Amino acid sequence: MNTILPIEKRNAVLLKMADLLEQERAVLKSINQQDLANYSGADLAMEKRLLVDDAKVDGMILSLQQLASQEDPVGQVRFNFTHENGMKISNKTAAFGTILIIYESRPDVTVEAGGIAFKSGNKILLKGGKESILSNQKIVSLWHEALKTTVISTEWVEYLNYDRAQTQEFLENPTQKVDLIVPRGGEKLIEFTKKHATCPVIVSGRGNNFVYVNADADLQKALAIIINGKTSNISVCNALDKVLIDTNVPNWEIFAKQLVTELQLFDVTVLGDESIARVTGVKAIESDLIWYEEFLDYKIVIGTVDGNPEAISKINKYCGGHSASIITRSDASAQQFMENVDASSVYHNASTRFTDGGQFGLGGELAISTDKLHQRGPIGLQHLVTNKWYIYGDGQIR
Template sequence: MDLKDHIVEMAALSKLASKKLSYAETTTKNKALLMMSDAILNNKDYLISENERDIKLARENELSEAFIDRLTLTEKRINEMAQGLKDTAALPDPIGEVVKMWKRPNGLQIGQTRVPIGVIGMIYESRPNVTVDAAALCIKSGNAVILKGGKEALNSNLAITKIITDAAAKAGLPDGSIQLIDAGGREAVNILMRLNDYIDVIIPRGGGNLIRNVVQNSTVPVIQTGVGNCHVYVDKAADFKMAENIIVNAKVQRPSTCNAMETLLVHKDIAKDFLPIMCEKLASLHVEIRGCAKTSAIVKTVKIIPATEKDFATEFSDLILSVKVVDSIDEAIDHIFKYGTKHSEAIITNNYANSQKFLAEVDAAAVYVNASTRFTDGGQFGFGGEIGISTQKLHARGPMGLNELTTLKYIIYGNGQIRE
């Protein structure tokens, strides 16, 4: 069987599974998630050993440390994956929820209820945990999922998928509920993106090149998830210690994530007092700083590399930070409008009017006042996990949890009404 026939066969099986999943009992779905969680915990050594094979290949291919960080499964991350499955099981089932109901003058009662989207095609890169997050959220929301991970994480994804599909089957979920395409590379992606008869939506999750390829070439509808060129703006009314803590967290805690800060904007009135302290702190944490001319003029104690237009437009996903001194909050907002990717943006300020101006005028999926951008995450938002962070405005925006993997169906109750 050639690759296309193989993927079409998988997609057809997913479509059949999605029909059964659409009316599966909540207890059955939760049982599957809990059994999947237990299976993950019971197979830690196997998962780590398979993951080590991927890490070894990544190092041989001289991939970046940031990439390897995204790829790595530690015991802590495996525990988090298992807990995410339990958290998702504990969430309310969105399927069948009546969102609203109203009565027309002719007596018809019209309502909207949540139903699954159907078959989700998930295309992603190096994070093996996405395999679990996507499967968990799709199962709980009554969707079948076809996973296409990056080749760099193939051994990890195969191991995870084997564990969770076996557990799901034992719990009574239909065959084809969770499937992984394990071959074909870009050719497989190109086939998947054109299976309109079987797949209801494609969700790409990864770097800019992957997302652009899917958005530009898929004939299946796409929910675009986020390249994260995120900013923190330190207003002239900011508390310096708070700003320092937030900036360190947003840049250093896990720089490879899409919600990490990539550009620091600082108001000119505080730049001379704040920037030297902040840059020294960041440099001590091995952050490379690329600053505007004003930043270079102010900071003399650490190396500042002259920032370029490209730097301000780049999601580094690494310990690299662009820094710019701005004359006003309006200039900060304009800079974000020009270079931001509509993911996550933050202002540090004790000025209420400025905080409200920033919230109102910054166009992004998540806008923060006095908090780190690192919180843009399904788990942190209380969703039990996420299938991605949407940066578009249609259907879903921000971290996509259970509700975002549903659509609405009209239900109408009558007692014999006919239209005149």
């Protein structure tokens, strides 16, 4: 199990898995309907993430095909040095070993994240949520079929059907070596994992993203970007939660009213700071603590700021470190904003909904990290590796 699989075998498994998903498309969708029927429906965002439809299956297949076409992330030379004593020293990328992925309600993670971990030479442990258990078990059975067809042990992909207590016990006293844990989900899941884990954890999944409408903004672009960021998919971590309007925008009050009207057409609940509430008539926020919240719902908070420095300061105080966008015609304002906002992805005149491994050209993602070690933002195939040093000598001693 510890010997890394040749890249040809890893790619063959990924392509076989893509074929099996196509063959079993109807069966998978039918099984997923059982998961949906069993789900209470209490959380709209959770339900959207749980659904497996044709578009989701297409995405899973495309992700596997793209992964198979990418070069091997393992064994890439990152540094070369020849010592004065003649030793040849190089640093190369290396697989972690075993990666545990803990996630909620998203069967597509069982394919996409599993594929990225496998392609980068790792054994995968998958711990999905109880709400998607039937869909996940079906997908894992396809993984095992793909492995067997390629004459590879099914131990490379393992599903942990654990409840919360069993998961905690495994995190604290793992029954096998785990080298890295990636929790994908809400803040409670991330806190739970970090609290109990005994190996490194990459934090992923919290959004609370901001759009700042600068004094020099193209207001039609601002409107379109905000509506897209908030309404195109509420259940994802790159969705928009907060808008800041510069009071130096000419007739900012008219723009604020127009924005509120547009958002309400999409049934978005709009809350405002004191200025926005006064001008537009929306309900005022009850506490500044709401600026810290990620909603995953048809809900947004709009506030006002006086210029770039105040916008940057407010975003750095409250945002989740995920994504922030400035809408402006001024390149200088954009550069100041992008260099000083402390987030994994900073935008100029574009929607935060693009923070995604596929959209960034990575061919999918394991997660979107808001940590700064060891990788920030979308974690693609080339980031899911550690490294080690290779030293070639001829009897040298120090």
